Amino acid sequence: MRRPMVAGNWKMHGTRASVAELIKGLRQLALAPGVDVAVFPPCLYISQVIEGLAGKSMAVGAQNCAIEPFQGALTGEIAASQLQDAGCSLVLVGHSERRMLLGENDGAVARKFAAAQSCGLTPVLCVGETQAQREAGKTLEVVGRQLDGVIESLGVGVFARAIIAYEPVWAIGTGLTASPAEAQTVHAAVRAQLAAENADVARGVRILYGGSVKAASAAELFSMQDIDGGLVGGASLNADEFGAICRAAGN
Numbered sequence: 001m002r003r004p005m006v007a008g009n010w011k012m013h014g015t016r017a018s019v020a021e022l023i024k025g026l027r028q029l030a031l032a033p034g035v036d037v038a039v040f041p042p043c044l045y046i047s048q049v050i051e052g053l054a055g056k057s058m059a060v061g062a063q064n065c066a067i068e069p070f071q072g073a074l075t076g077e078i079a080a081s082q083l084q085d086a087g088c089s090l091v092l093v094g095h096s097e098r099r100m101l102l103g104e105n106d107g108a109v110a111r112k113f114a115a116a117q118s119c120g121l122t123p124v125l126c127v128g129e130t131q132a133q134r135e136a137g138k139t140l141e142v143v144g145r146q147l148d149g150v151i152e153s154l155g156v157g158v159f160a161r162a163i164i165a166y167e168p169v170w171a172i173g174t175g176l177t178a179s180p181a182e183a184q185t186v187h188a189a190v191r192a193q194l195a196a197e198n199a200d201v202a203r204g205v206r207i208l209y210g211g212s213v214k215a216a217s218a219a220e221l222f223s224m225q226d227i228d229g230g231l232v233g234g235a236s237l238n239a240d241e242f243g244a245i246c247r248a249a250g251n
């Protein structure tokens, strides 16, 4: 039985003041004990969030890490070891905004994935197709290739200590959501791809759906067999909405 998870990606949003407000709202949430909840603030605010959420059972993660695991000469980057030292337990790797706007390729994503695990962080591997790729019928091929980028360089066993987020690019920040059936098809294909190499790993890995998840759409998405929760962007900036999504994962 996989434990559901809801993760909030705050992207490049926030100021010290707005982060303090959001922490206040998050602290007031009544959370279901059976759901793992995590937030991913911008790096600058990670310490503020970790201190602000002390005693609340919410994990804190980063939105990115460097390709090198340990501190060194890599201007502007943050090492997984530094994130671990700051109190993070998770890190997003391969978010589509980074793949598309910053040219992050599968090779870099695999190195970040490995760096995260080598420092004891759980990587959340983001995969997903663009609108054009979906229209061309290439969704499963694209997502499969992104997953293979990690499997081929690190082996399927690494997914015993990782999370996958299927996030169709066309649904991110657009208000469009994959239907539960569309999302389930991709989640099942991802699990089958892993199962072809290791059935236990495939059975255990959590696959989150991301792409304009709201409280109104969450319950139906999370009811699908292979959808183990959500990676939530915009809606995670509103504590009440985020709380409602977390509750939907517990039902």
Ligand code: PEP
Residues within 6 Å of the ligand: 009, 011, 167, 171, 172, 173, 174, 175, 210, 211, 212, 213, 231, 232, 233, 234, 235
């Ligand atoms: C995301 O950025 O990971 C995301 C899913 O964003 P949104 O929920 O805003 O579409």
